[in-house]
Every structure is written in C-alpha cells, then in structure tokens.
Amino acid sequence: MRFNVFRMSWRNLWRHPRRTFLTALAFAIGVFLLITSLGLGDGMHEKMIDTGIRMGSGHIVIEPEGARDTIGEQLYLSKENTSAAEQVLASAGIRGEVRGSAPRLLASGLLSSAANSTGVQVIGAIPEREANIALLPEKITKGTFLEREGRTPPALIGSGLAEKLDVDIGSKVVLMTQAGSEIQSQLLRVRGIFSTGMEQVDQRLVSVRLEDLQAVVQRPGAISHLAVFLNDSLRTPALRAEIDRELTTLAEGPAPSVLSWRQAMPELDEFIIIDDAGNYLFNGVLLFMVTLGVLNTILMAVLERKREFSLLLCLGMHPWQITTMVIVESMMLTALGAGAGLAMGWGTHAYFAKYGLDLTSLMDQSFSVAGVSVDAMVYSYLYPGRIEWTLSFVAFLGFAASLYPALRAARTDPTEATRG
Amino acid sequence: MTSHSKPAVRTDSVRKIFKSGDQTVAAVDGVTLEIHRGEFAAIAGPSGSGKTTLLNLIGALDEPDEGKVWIDDTEITTLSRGQRADLRKDKIGFIFQSYNLIEVLSALENAEFVLLLQGVPPSERRRRVTEMFKKIGLEGLENRRPHQLSGGQQQRVAIARAIVASPSLVLADEPTANLDSATGAALLDVMQELNQEIGTTFVFSTHDPRVMDRASRLIRLVDGKIEDDH
Structure with missing residues (x-):
C-alpha cells in the first residue's frame, strides 16, 4: 500500500474524539481488569504454592x-x-x-x-x-x-x-x-x-x-x-x-x-488449574463483552461513513485498501485503549504488589484451600509473559472486532458517492 | 473538439435496469455513443432521465445489465472490481455535485490523494498540486481542511484532485448544482480552460441551461434514451 494508511487512519480516529475516547476506554477498562485480576490471581496462587512448598x-x-x-x-x-x-x-x-x-x-x-x-x-x-x-x-x-x-x-x-x-x-x-x-x-x-x-x-x-x-x-x-x-x-x-x-x-x-x-501436592496443582480456568473464563467473558461493544461502535462508524468509502473507491482505492484502513483504525483504537489499560493495570498491580489487597473484611485472616493456608492479604504478582499474553489477546480481539466492519466497508457501493 | 480522434469513451447498447418492488425501470435504455478525446460534453436531461446512471456506467462505478462500455481501448464491463478500481485511479477523474472531499485531509492532501494512490513520489506530488492550485486560484489555501473552505473553493479542490493526475477522462456529475451562479460560472471557466490547455476530456451531467451553453457537445437524455446529440 503506497499511500500512508496510518496517517489517514489516525486522523479518522479523531474525527469523533468522544466516540474514540469512549471506545478506547472500553478496551482500557477491559485490559485494566484483566491485568488486575491476573495479578491478584497469580499472586494468590504463588502465595499458595510458596506456602504449600514451604510447609510441605x-x-x-x-x-x-x-x-x-x-x-x-x-x-x-x-x-x-x-x-x-x-x-x-x-x-x-x-x-x-x-x-x-x-x-x-x-x-x-x-x-x-x-x-x-x-x-x-x-x-x-x-x-x-x-x-x-x-x-x-x-x-x-x-x-x-x-x-x-x-x-x-x-x-x-x-x-x-x-x-x-x-x-x-x-x-x-x-x-x-x-x-x-x-x-x-x-x-x-x-x-x-x-x-x-x-x-x-x-x-x-x-x-x-x-x-x-x-x-x-x-x-x-x-x-x-x-x-x-x-x-x-x-x-x-x-x-x-x-x-x-x-x-x-x-x-x-x-x-x-x-x-x-x-x-x-496434586490437590494444590489441581486447585490452581481449576482456579486458573475459572479466571480465564471470567476474563474471556469480560473481554468478549468489551469486544462486542467495540465491534458495535466500529460497525456504526463504518455504516456512517459509507459515502466516504464510496468516494475512496471512486478515486481508485482498492477494496482491500479500505479493509486495511478500517483494520488499522481499529488496531490504533485498540492500541490506545490497551496502552491506557496497561498503564492503569500496571499501576494497580504495582500498588497491590507492594501493599497487598486486604480481604479480611470478606473472610477470616487466613483460610485453607487444598490443604494449604491462604492469607487474606493478597499480594499481586504476574507470571512472566502475562503482559505479552494479555496484549496479544487484546490485539487479537481488536482485530477480530474490526474484521466484519472492515469487510463491510470494502463492499460499499461506489455509486453511493454520486447520490446528491 | 477533435471529433475525428480516437474515442475516449464508447458505449454500445448500454442498458441499466433498477427494480423497485414488482416494477422495473430502465434508467439507461440502450445508449450507444462515442465521446472523443478533448471533448467538453454535457449530458443533459430532467431529473430521473438517467444522467447520473450513465456517468456511473462510463466511470466504471456500476455495471450495465446489457451492452458494453469502453474507456480508451479497454472494455470495462469485463473487468473485476480491483481492475475497475485501477482503471478509475489511472484514467478517470471524478467531480461530484456535493464536492466529496475527505474531511480529515487538508485541501492539498485531498488534491494529491489520487497521486498518492498512484505512487507518485512526494516531491513530484507537491510540485504538481502546487502548480494546479496556482492555476485554479487556490494558492494559500493548501493547509485548510474542507470545512474551512467555501463551496466554490471545495469544488475547485475537487477539480484539482480530478485533474492533477492527468486522467484521460473527467466525469463531473452536476458540478455547479450546489454553487451560486457566479461561482458556478467561474468554475466552468476553470474546467473549460483546463480542457483547452491540457486537452482533458470532460463529460458532465447537468440540467442547468447556462452549463449546457458552455458545452461543445450536448447529449440530451429522456427516460434513459438519447433524444438528441449535437
């Protein structure tokens, strides 16, 4: 693609700053919640493993x-x-x-x-x-x-x-x-x-x-x-x-x-696997909902811009170039949201890693799971690769959310631009 | 006008049918014509006579149900979507009634957009657009966004965009319809000048008698058929 799709996509994003902000915010909140919940989940598991290992x-x-x-x-x-x-x-x-x-x-x-x-x-x-x-x-x-x-x-x-x-x-x-x-x-x-x-x-x-x-x-x-x-x-x-x-x-x-x-300690291992699966499911549902919201916003934006896509087709832009442009816009939106979410999530993770999350108001000082004591003070911890995994997953969702609107944009009727 | 030169556009028994419920309407009904290089031709007719549909068929924006269309020597009815996009990019300039500039780009960027798609290097793009802006009186407005320009200025930018890539054919759909008469006349001057200087073929639809008077050839459409061509 010889024209600068990035510059045009970036400008398109800021045509409706409020809409861009709100859509990016949806992703940001998703990423923030994902990193925070992974941090607390990993932190609790790590603590359980450590306790299990040191007691066992x-x-x-x-x-x-x-x-x-x-x-x-x-x-x-x-x-x-x-x-x-x-x-x-x-x-x-x-x-x-x-x-x-x-x-x-x-x-x-x-x-x-x-x-x-x-x-x-x-x-x-x-x-x-x-x-x-x-x-x-x-x-x-x-x-x-x-x-x-x-x-x-x-x-x-x-x-x-x-x-x-x-x-x-x-x-x-x-x-x-x-x-x-x-x-x-x-x-x-x-x-x-x-x-x-x-x-x-x-x-x-x-x-x-x-x-x-x-x-x-x-x-x-x-x-x-x-x-x-x-x-x-x-x-x-x-x-x-x-x-x-x-x-x-x-x-x-x-x-x-x-x-x-x-x-x-197979019971502890199984508990962690099951708990992780539950967390993945919860986070998956959460991000799926966010993705649906983003898909809806992108689709609405694409439908609003039918005339513009039609014009671009008139001027000689290829349908695949329009697909690319919409995907790039969506990925930029995702990157903005993911960046903001990462900053918020990392900040929260760093805070809870240092000061811990005190759950004593919800439960006893400590409780026992799979024969291992779990402290009600949970310190956030992220296993290596968690951030990379989270960002890759969100990038995939951003891409997935843009695919249908992008293909739809490419199918715009070029005669649309000639209608007064 | 060079009536003996090779045709820039040729249509053969072109027909386009639109369906509305049980009814079918032939918007263009068996139109056969040749438009030669360098012509400044107007397609005239009342609303609903098929002017825009015929321009869409000539501009490879739509496909006829019957008949064939050629641009230069290329039969466009057999081309794929991508090939038609390439043909529009390389051979056809479009001017629309409602200007249709890209909101997020400046006047200069709008004008160079087709050159950008063609892969013309930045310095060459700038040179050609600056020259064109000077020619059509847009100097000093390069960095303005469409909403910062008047209707006449926007349409001049659209003309610059259509012309600057040196297409063999410019199709203009009622280019002066949204402009006051003075601005419309000035714009026609620009188009006529470019037609005479560069030799670009212009085909435009209109129902404005002042525009028809400027045309070197007038094709009258009624109910999708050519009623008169002189």
Whole structure:
C-alpha cells in the first residue's frame, strides 16, 4: 500500500474524539481488569504454592521409590542414596539454583501430656537447614525452633495441639511411636509453639530434631525425604528432570523418586488449574463483552461513513485498501485503549504488589484451600509473559472486532458517492 | 473538439435496469455513443432521465445489465472490481455535485490523494498540486481542511484532485448544482480552460441551461434514451 494508511487512519480516529475516547476506554477498562485480576490471581496462587512448598516438601522432593504407594509401612532413603542426592544438589550445574535442602524424617504417633493425649504427625528436622526455607520457623508464636536446652529433647508443637494437651513452653510431653515391631516412648519438652492458621496442621503437627526422632524410631541416619527449595519456582520442571537424571546414574539400588511439587501436592496443582480456568473464563467473558461493544461502535462508524468509502473507491482505492484502513483504525483504537489499560493495570498491580489487597473484611485472616493456608492479604504478582499474553489477546480481539466492519466497508457501493 | 480522434469513451447498447418492488425501470435504455478525446460534453436531461446512471456506467462505478462500455481501448464491463478500481485511479477523474472531499485531509492532501494512490513520489506530488492550485486560484489555501473552505473553493479542490493526475477522462456529475451562479460560472471557466490547455476530456451531467451553453457537445437524455446529440 503506497499511500500512508496510518496517517489517514489516525486522523479518522479523531474525527469523533468522544466516540474514540469512549471506545478506547472500553478496551482500557477491559485490559485494566484483566491485568488486575491476573495479578491478584497469580499472586494468590504463588502465595499458595510458596506456602504449600514451604510447609510441605519443597519445590522438589527426593524420596524412596514407591513411598507413596505403601500404606502403613514407612520407607526410608538409604544413607548411600541420601549422600548421592546431596552430591547431585551440590554439583556445579544445580548448586546455583538451589536455595537450600532439608532432610526430614516422618513418623506418626501419640503425644500425651498430664491432661490429655492425641494422635500426631511428627517431623524430624535439622533446624539449621530449615531456617530461611521452611515456613514453620516463621510461624512460631512462642519460644524457639528446636533449640536444645538441657537433656530433654526439644519439641515444637502447634497452637491447637498445645491447647488440646493444655501445655505451654517448658511443659513436658511424651511421644509414643512405633519403632519396627516395638512401641517406643520419648519424653520431650515443649520449646516452641507455632500457629499456621491451618487447623489440621496446628492440631496435629509436632516437630523434633532429626537425630532425636531417628533415636526414637531406632533408625540412625534414616530420612523419609530430602526437601529441595529452589531460587526460582518456575525452574522446577527443568531441575527436577536434571536431578532425576543425575541421581539415576549415581544411585545405588533402585533410584529414589524425584517429584516436583505438582506431583507431590496434586490437590494444590489441581486447585490452581481449576482456579486458573475459572479466571480465564471470567476474563474471556469480560473481554468478549468489551469486544462486542467495540465491534458495535466500529460497525456504526463504518455504516456512517459509507459515502466516504464510496468516494475512496471512486478515486481508485482498492477494496482491500479500505479493509486495511478500517483494520488499522481499529488496531490504533485498540492500541490506545490497551496502552491506557496497561498503564492503569500496571499501576494497580504495582500498588497491590507492594501493599497487598486486604480481604479480611470478606473472610477470616487466613483460610485453607487444598490443604494449604491462604492469607487474606493478597499480594499481586504476574507470571512472566502475562503482559505479552494479555496484549496479544487484546490485539487479537481488536482485530477480530474490526474484521466484519472492515469487510463491510470494502463492499460499499461506489455509486453511493454520486447520490446528491 | 477533435471529433475525428480516437474515442475516449464508447458505449454500445448500454442498458441499466433498477427494480423497485414488482416494477422495473430502465434508467439507461440502450445508449450507444462515442465521446472523443478533448471533448467538453454535457449530458443533459430532467431529473430521473438517467444522467447520473450513465456517468456511473462510463466511470466504471456500476455495471450495465446489457451492452458494453469502453474507456480508451479497454472494455470495462469485463473487468473485476480491483481492475475497475485501477482503471478509475489511472484514467478517470471524478467531480461530484456535493464536492466529496475527505474531511480529515487538508485541501492539498485531498488534491494529491489520487497521486498518492498512484505512487507518485512526494516531491513530484507537491510540485504538481502546487502548480494546479496556482492555476485554479487556490494558492494559500493548501493547509485548510474542507470545512474551512467555501463551496466554490471545495469544488475547485475537487477539480484539482480530478485533474492533477492527468486522467484521460473527467466525469463531473452536476458540478455547479450546489454553487451560486457566479461561482458556478467561474468554475466552468476553470474546467473549460483546463480542457483547452491540457486537452482533458470532460463529460458532465447537468440540467442547468447556462452549463449546457458552455458545452461543445450536448447529449440530451429522456427516460434513459438519447433524444438528441449535437
């Protein structure tokens, strides 16, 4: 096209500034809502993933093969495979991407105080390796994280559990658990109390030092899994595959399973997929409505300009050039709206990313979804590519909205211009 | 007038029928004519006689139901929409009763629009339009938008647009109908001058006797048929 379609289209847009402004505003509001809702949705998901990962078994978990298929029988990583896994994590290609790793031993048992007793899940952990990566140390409301004082092994218990057993910092409790075919008991002293907001966790979880639990279950050096925490959660699939590959060559006997958090926490993964689908549907409907409005405006404008298109055809403009001109006008309108919407959406995203959106007036301080605690304070976060995706989608909608009016404009009867 | 030269326009038994409900009306009914290069021809007749329809058929804006039309040696009735657009761009200039300038373009940009479509380089476009503006008294109005011009000025811009690309044929549909008599006369002077200087073929429709008097050839249409041609 040799004539400057952009200049003419741009001027055409400003023939009716109010109409252009209102149509662009429709797109702007659509883009603004889309970016804001994606930011809050992604922010909530990221927080849930982070909570799930930090409360659970990390971005990647290395565990004995078949650990999830056995019921009632506890499987342990052999010392050789634990050391092979540590070696893989320390290798040059992986080390830089790992924030930390934590060996843990899991057991179930009965915790008793002078007042009461209840069934519990016990995690044996190394406090130094849990610090800065696991969530439990951050959720301590009283006392310390498994600091050893005196000869009695320390225990960190949930606030619900402390209430149930009527114990506090310094109280003694007895843990009874199975060690092979025998029942073993161990006196523990409560050194810390945590509160995660997740009822299940606060009422059932006990954390003790790894070596203390290994002694109780009579499995020196045994661990149930190695939780791996990464610097970038988006690198999880690639690193999982790499660790799995490396470990397969180094492992002795059956290679341990290397699972991503999605495999380790399928309920959370499914919740996020379903929630994302719901968000996409909502945003899709919203933008569809906006597109219909824009289509209507462009179509009305085209019908009003029949005489002008007819004139252009008289002067020798090709029908396809008219189609192009209308599409360019529509894309400029879309760009204006998308630009304004992007600025508004980005501003809102930046605000909520910094200060968060407080939903406590609508719900409790935190609530639990798919076994993971969700804070009522949501911080906006956009996954990489969200803005590009949003703008591409809106550009597509702008193009789609212009197509029918543009083709209609090209079909204008050229004799229209000769009618007085 | 060069009556022995090759025809710029030729029609052969051209017929155009319009349907309105059950009724059919032949707006142009078997018109056969030749208009030669350099002619300043008027198609006259009362309202509804088929003047505009005949101009539309000659200008490749509409297709006849029967008959054939040639511009120079090209039979336009067999052309596709795109080919007809090219033919209009390269060979035909249009002047309309209601000026039909493009609102968003300045007078100069309106006048150079066809050159723009033809791909003429900017400097050449400017040179030709400036020259034309000087010739038809539009100097100093180059940057005005259509709504900032009087009716006569707008029609001069339309003439400049029709002429500046050097078409072999200019079709003007009642070009003076919306102008007062003095402005209309001035405009006819311009068109006549261009016809004589450049040799452009003009065919215009009119029912204004003052315009008919200026024509070198008068074709009278009644009910879509040529009643008189002299």
